[in-house]
Amino acid sequence: MKLFRTISLGLLASALAIGSAAAQDKTIKIATEGAYAPWNFTGAGGKLEGFEIDLAADLCARVKVKCEMVAQDWDGIIPALNAKKYDAIMAGMNITDKRLEVVAFTRPYASGMHGFATMKNSPLAKLAGTGERVNLDKDPQAAEKTIEAWKPLLKGKTVGTQGSTVNSQFLEKYLKDVVTIREYKTTEQHDLDLAAGRVDAIYAAHSSLQATLDQPEFKDMTIAGAGVSGGVLGRGVAVAVRKDDTELKGKFDAAIQSAIADGTIAKLTQKWFKVDMTPQG
Amino acid sequence: MDFGFMWDTFLQLLSGIPLTLNLSFTSVAFGAVLAMVLALMRMSGIRALDGFARAYVFVFRGTPLLVQIFLIYYGLGQFRPTLQEWGLWVFFREPYWCAILALTLNTGAYASEIIRGGLQSVPHQQVEAAKACGMSGFLLFRRIVFPIAVRQALPAYGSEIILMVKATSLASIITMMEVTGLAAKIISQTFRAVEVFIVAGLIYLILNFAITRIIMAFEWWLSPHLRRPSTVEPRLEAAHV
Amino acid sequence: MQQLSYFELIGFGPKGWGLALLTATGMTLAVALCGFLAGSVVGTFVAWAKLSRNLAARTLGDGYTTVLRGIPDLLVIYLFYFGGSAALGAIGSLFGADGFIGVPAFVTGALAIGIVSGAYQAEVFRGAYQILNRGELEAARSVGMHRWLIFRRIIAPQVLRYAIPGLGNTWQLVLKESALISVTGLVELLRQSHIAAGSTRRPFDFYITAAVLYLVITWFSTYLFQRAETHSMRGIRRAS
Numbered sequence: 001m002k003l004f005r006t007i008s009l010g011l012l013a014s015a016l017a018i019g020s021a022a023a024q025d026k027t028i029k030i031a032t033e034g035a036y037a038p039w040n041f042t043g044a045g046g047k048l049e050g051f052e053i054d055l056a057a058d059l060c061a062r063v064k065v066k067c068e069m070v071a072q073d074w075d076g077i078i079p080a081l082n083a084k085k086y087d088a089i090m091a092g093m094n095i096t097d098k099r100l101e102v103v104a105f106t107r108p109y110a111s112g113m114h115g116f117a118t119m120k121n122s123p124l125a126k127l128a129g130t131g132e133r134v135n136l137d138k139d140p141q142a143a144e145k146t147i148e149a150w151k152p153l154l155k156g157k158t159v160g161t162q163g164s165t166v167n168s169q170f171l172e173k174y175l176k177d178v179v180t181i182r183e184y185k186t187t188e189q190h191d192l193d194l195a196a197g198r199v200d201a202i203y204a205a206h207s208s209l210q211a212t213l214d215q216p217e218f219k220d221m222t223i224a225g226a227g228v229s230g231g232v233l234g235r236g237v238a239v240a241v242r243k244d245d246t247e248l249k250g251k252f253d254a255a256i257q258s259a260i261a262d263g264t265i266a267k268l269t270q271k272w273f274k275v276d277m278t279p280q281g
Numbered sequence: 282m283d284f285g286f287m288w289d290t291f292l293q294l295l296s297g298i299p300l301t302l303n304l305s306f307t308s309v310a311f312g313a314v315l316a317m318v319l320a321l322m323r324m325s326g327i328r329a330l331d332g333f334a335r336a337y338v339f340v341f342r343g344t345p346l347l348v349q350i351f352l353i354y355y356g357l358g359q360f361r362p363t364l365q366e367w368g369l370w371v372f373f374r375e376p377y378w379c380a381i382l383a384l385t386l387n388t389g390a391y392a393s394e395i396i397r398g399g400l401q402s403v404p405h406q407q408v409e410a411a412k413a414c415g416m417s418g419f420l421l422f423r424r425i426v427f428p429i430a431v432r433q434a435l436p437a438y439g440s441e442i443i444l445m446v447k448a449t450s451l452a453s454i455i456t457m458m459e460v461t462g463l464a465a466k467i468i469s470q471t472f473r474a475v476e477v478f479i480v481a482g483l484i485y486l487i488l489n490f491a492i493t494r495i496i497m498a499f500e501w502w503l504s505p506h507l508r509r510p511s512t513v514e515p516r517l518e519a520a521h522v
Numbered sequence: 523m524q525q526l527s528y529f530e531l532i533g534f535g536p537k538g539w540g541l542a543l544l545t546a547t548g549m550t551l552a553v554a555l556c557g558f559l560a561g562s563v564v565g566t567f568v569a570w571a572k573l574s575r576n577l578a579a580r581t582l583g584d585g586y587t588t589v590l591r592g593i594p595d596l597l598v599i600y601l602f603y604f605g606g607s608a609a610l611g612a613i614g615s616l617f618g619a620d621g622f623i624g625v626p627a628f629v630t631g632a633l634a635i636g637i638v639s640g641a642y643q644a645e646v647f648r649g650a651y652q653i654l655n656r657g658e659l660e661a662a663r664s665v666g667m668h669r670w671l672i673f674r675r676i677i678a679p680q681v682l683r684y685a686i687p688g689l690g691n692t693w694q695l696v697l698k699e700s701a702l703i704s705v706t707g708l709v710e711l712l713r714q715s716h717i718a719a720g721s722t723r724r725p726f727d728f729y730i731t732a733a734v735l736y737l738v739i740t741w742f743s744t745y746l747f748q749r750a751e752t753h754s755m756r757g758i759r760r761a762s
Contacts, residue, residue: 034717035717035720035721037721041720041721042717042718042720042721043721044536044537044538044539044721044722045538045539045541045542046539046542046545046546046709046714046717046718070627070707071707071709071717072707073705073706073707075465075468075469075705076468076474076600076603076604076705078472079468079472079473079474079475079604080474080603080604082472083474083603083604083605098470099472101472102472163465163466163469164465164466164468164469164470168469182376182456183456183466184456185454186720188719188720188721188723189355189720191723192355192358192723192725193358195358195361195723196358196359196361196374197361197370197374198358198374198375198376215723216525217525217723218723339737339740339741340733340737342694342740343694343736343737343740343741344698344733344736344737344740345697345698345699345700345701345702345712345736346698347701347702347704347712348701348712348715348729348732348733348736349733351712351715351716351719351725351729352725352726352729352730352733355719355725355726355729356725356726356729356730357726358725359724359725359726359727360726443591443592447592447593447594447595448594449594450594450596450597451594451596461594461596461597464597474600474604474605475601475604475605478597478600478601478604478605479601481597482589482593482594482597482598482601485592485593485594485597486589486592486593489591489592490592
């Protein structure tokens with residue numbers, strides 16, 4: 001029975017594949033989303049590129065380990081870390097209290113603003129505070145006043161955002177009763193829907209919005225309203241590791257510390273974001 | 282396993298059921314009409330119509346539903362100016378209608394084969410007898426062909442309805458908050474994937490069980506001639522006591 | 523920056539995604555094929571359980587198909603993806619592994635497809651087994667063949683023959699199911715199109731290409747299954 005032999009050989013081979021994967025686990029696997037330009041995205045031909053891909057290579061060289069980047073849907077990126085699909089996440093993920101309940105974070109390696117973007121001809125383009133910055137931790141009153149000022153314009157509009165992010169949490173907390181929130185799997189999808197007119201505005205990290213603006217198809221899009229940080233928006237972007245993986249956390253902490261100190265982070269953020277996004281303090 | 286958490290999740294997911302059922306039944310209803318048209322095209326004997334229906338069924342059965350959904354939702358979004366000109370954008374703007382359209386086109390292809398099978402299973406003697414009585418055209422179809430065909434096709438159509446209920450879970454990918462969409466949202470807040478998905482699976486299982494029962498009852502009601510006459514069974518219990 | 527034409531986009535040039543799409547199509551075929559074979563193994567066992575005279579086995583077999591048919595495949599794949607490796611990790615630590623068992627996305631995907639398609643293949647095998655001529659089984663037993671030999675010489679070849687049309691349908695199902703594996707991060711055809719659509723913001727061009735590639739595979743495999751059916755039915759007399 002040739003067929004039978006083929007099947008049993010196939011099963012044996014896959015069993016061996018599992019076994020060998022278990023044996024050689026010295027490579028550190030880092031998950032990223034691959035759909036969040038310029039943090040991490042997939043370039044022509046399907047290669048992972050972006051700020052975090054460069055940074056991971058630099059950090060791993062400092063720690064002297066071999067690293068492998070894998071793409072993973074944002075939706076399940078934290079559960080899959082805890083299910084041991086990989087060892088760390090570098091995917092533009094902000095430190096928040098909610099996430100700290102299930103994973104551990106290193107010290108932040110970048111920080112930035114979050115805000116709205118809309119089409120230039122939309123009434124929402126006139127949202128207050130464009131170009132300004134407010135921080136929910138340092139100056140909560142000013143921040144909440146800014147948000148309050150947005151409400152009349154936003155009333156009844158539909159806003160797209162990526163699900164299970166600090167951005168969706170921000171909308172849920174401050175604007176839930178004012179706008180209809182539509183959650184997307186990736187930022188690329190809500191960009192498409194903003195251009196298609198299915199949503200009136202999108203809410204995302206300024207860094208990611210800026211990258212979209214630079215594309216010819218999105219020349220009519222604009223960032224609107226003040227940039228917000230802190231509070232539910234988190235305390236900077238960091239590497240997430242499993243809670244019990246203190247060894248890896250320690251290594252990455254030290255590596256990030258030295259990458260900040262010698263200006264590598266400043267150089268890489270300049271390269272990818274055109275501004276210095278080195279975390280303060 | 283944390284059963285308290287699972288119970289909370291269950292209660293939260295219940296609010297997604299109306300949308301799941303709405304998507305399923307709306308698309309099954311539209312799909313049935315489409316399927317009927319396609320089946321009649323296949324059996325029309327006109328080559329162009331037959332060829333079109335064949336090609337349609339091949340394309341929609343040969344590609345994953347997920348690809349069809351993406352194509353309709355994000356793909357057609359690329360042509361917004363044209364669609365706006367034609368006044369169709371109001372329709373394509375809404376994820377709900379895009380989901381309904383994708384599901385309808387999909388089930389139409391599968392169901393047309395089921396209906397065709399049903400129509401072909403109508404015994405020709407019955408048709409001839411009806412013709413001998415002077416029936417023809419729509420009356421023949423309405424009184425003889427259609428009722429018999431429906432009876433034949435119902436079990437297969439029942440499975441198709443179940444498949445559609447399952448297929449609505451894909452609508453979560455285009456922002457619809459039905460049961461699977463809500464499950465994904467709860468996971469994003471709690472990061473507990475396995476428990477939430479188990480509960481969501483359970484909800485689908487219960488839904489489909491209930492629908493299967495309803496279809497079975499319907500089948501029973503439609504085929505009185507196959508039921509055994511309700512004679513009074515001799516009761517044995519009395520003898521035992 | 524000028525917009526690329528469709529053929530530049532899916533071509534093999536520096537800005538083209540042609541090679542990536544072809545590789546991904548290969549991945550789709552590979553994962554679907556492995557999943558289908560895994561499903562055959564699962565399906566055989568489940569069919570055997572459902573046909574068994576043992577009540578417990580029968581209940582288990584029936585339960586398996588009922589559950590798998592009632593739950594959306596997307597959920598089964600998610601469950602298997604998140605739950606599967608946790609379970610494997612637990613088993614692994616029993617055997618002294620350090621708790622980390624990295625299952626490649628490919629294996630998870632193929633096994634998930636196997637579990638789903640196993641339920642459908644079980645029904646196909648069961649149906650085919652019931653067509654078997656009882657007399658042949660009795661004859662085999664009376665010449666002293668033992669159970670495994672009967673399975674190998676009498677049951678398996680004939681069941682396979684009758685199952686070919688049903689297996690053809692299941693294969694198409696598996697092929698389409700493989701698109702759902704994209705959610706676990708395996709870069710197969712749909713995921714690659716998805717990535718390309720996101721990266722270039724040209725969703726229509728890529729999804730339509732993916733649809734065409736799926737159709738080509740479907741068309742070609744339908745042809746192969748028809749050939750196999752004709753081949754297996756040679757030597758069988760049919761009333762015409």
